[in-house]
Amino acid sequence: MPTHPQESDRAPSDPGAQVPQGDSLRGDLPRPEPSRPDTADGGPGPDAAGPAPAEDTYTTAIQELEDRWRRALADLDNLRKRHARELERERTLERSRTAAAFLPVLDNLELALSHAGADPGPIVAGVRAVRDQAVNVLELLGYPRHAETGVPFDPARHEVVGVVQDPDAAPGTVVEVLRPGYGDGERQLRPAAVTVAKRE
CATH class of the missing domain: 1.20.5 (Single alpha-helices involved in coiled-coils or other helix-helix interfaces)
Known part of the structure; x- marks a missing residue:
């Protein structure tokens, strides 16, 4: 039985026409991306593991x-x-x-x-x-000066150097300042040296 040639086997009717070869037969069709190797369990590859070391x-x-x-x-x-x-x-x-x-x-x-x-x-x-x-x-x-008389004796400001009997002064008060004192509290240079009226 005679076979008829297929159209693809026939020569082009135009002698100047060229038969496309290779990739040109596929035209502008997109090429498939190369497959990336996955892990053995089908998970993402090593590139998806996170930031680089x-x-x-x-x-x-x-x-x-x-x-x-x-x-x-x-x-x-x-x-x-x-x-x-x-x-x-x-x-x-x-x-x-x-x-x-x-x-x-x-x-x-x-x-x-x-x-x-x-x-x-x-x-x-x-x-x-x-x-x-x-x-x-x-x-x-x-450092203010302290040389007051007639004030109650204050051990923080006065230093007793003598006790005298003075009927005109209340007991335990400063009768005489022999050496003035200077300063108060923690900022005291020295206490005042005084004599104090004798207590009853």
């Missing part, structure tokens, strides 16, 4: 640097607070030393005035002015 290393390093930075900030803040406390303490100590250096000068001025008595001479007036100026300086430094 290098990224984990960078993240850990950044966290460590942030922790060190925060600790450094905390240390700096503590250092600043400690420095402020130490600076205030040093200022208080230096002020106390400076004020204490005035005390012998004041004691000598007090002694000179006590020997001068009621002499209104210009020298006595000058010494009294110097004494008052020095007392004012100590008060500005935070």
Whole structure:
């Protein structure tokens, strides 16, 4: 039985036409993407496992640097607070030393005035002015003068150097101040040396 050639076996009627070969026969059809190897259990491949080990290393390093930075900030803040406390303490100590250096000068001025008595001479007036100026300086430094009589004895401000019988003074009160005191409470340079009326 004679066979008829198929159309694909026939030669082109146009002698100048060319038969397409290879991929050109498929035209513009999209090519299939290469298959990716999956894991043995059918799960995603190794590319879907998460960030690369290098990224984990960078993240850990950044966290460590942030922790060190925060600790450094905390240390700096503590250092600043400690420095402020130490600076205030040093200022208080230096002020106390400076004020204490005035005390012998004041004691000598007090002694000179006590020997001068009621002499209104210009020298006595000058010494009294110097004494008052020095007392004012100590008060500005935070150490007021205490030389009051007739006040109740206060062991925090007075130092008893004698007890006297004085019918005009209430028992336990200051009769005479032999050496003035300066300062109050924790900022006391020295207590006042006093005599106190004898208790009944």
